[in-house]
Amino acid sequence: MSDCIFCKIVAGEIPSTKVYEDDEVLAFNDIHPFARVHCLIIPKMHVASLADCAPEHQALLGRMLLLAPRLAKEQGLDAGFKTLVNTGRGGGQEVFHLHIHVFGGGDPVRRT
Ligand code: 5GP
Ligand code: ZN
Numbered sequence: 001m002s003d004c005i006f007c008k009i010v011a012g013e014i015p016s017t018k019v020y021e022d023d024e025v026l027a028f029n030d031i032h033p034f035a036r037v038h039c040l041i042i043p044k045m046h047v048a049s050l051a052d053c054a055p056e057h058q059a060l061l062g063r064m065l066l067l068a069p070r071l072a073k074e075q076g077l078d079a080g081f082k083t084l085v086n087t088g089r090g091g092g093q094e095v096f097h098l099h100i101h102v103f104g105g106g107d108p109v110r111r112t
Helices: 005-011 055-074
Strands: 018-021 025-029 037-043 082-084 100-104
Touching: 005 025, 005 037, 018 055, 025 055, 037 055, 055 100
Parallel strands: none
Antiparallel strands: 018 025, 025 037, 037 100, 082 100
């Protein structure tokens, strides 16, 4: 997807602060963090949203979700963390490339 911000981050065309990378998944710090720690876990392949996932994405989704506690621990969120997946315009999604927000730390944070 040539006009997708997160595809451009995957391609290195837009800089990001990476916190994890493997052959299928990338994680980087959110540019507008709403907690002391706030990173985004994305698939390297373009999938627009959770609503666009199919059974073929099952392993990829599992890989992304299992990364959340690992990143949280690495970022020092020993007391716990939040995960968020906004889906669709009505779900508050702004970037239409699937991502899991992982955030926490500092004052208690809510985003509903
Ligand atoms: P959404 O509302 O789609 O769930 O969240 C999109 C997130 O992407 C927002 O928290 C926003 O701050 C973040 N974001 C948007 N553009 C960029 C960017 O160019 N770089 C980084 N690192 N984060 C971005
Ligand atoms: Zn994309």
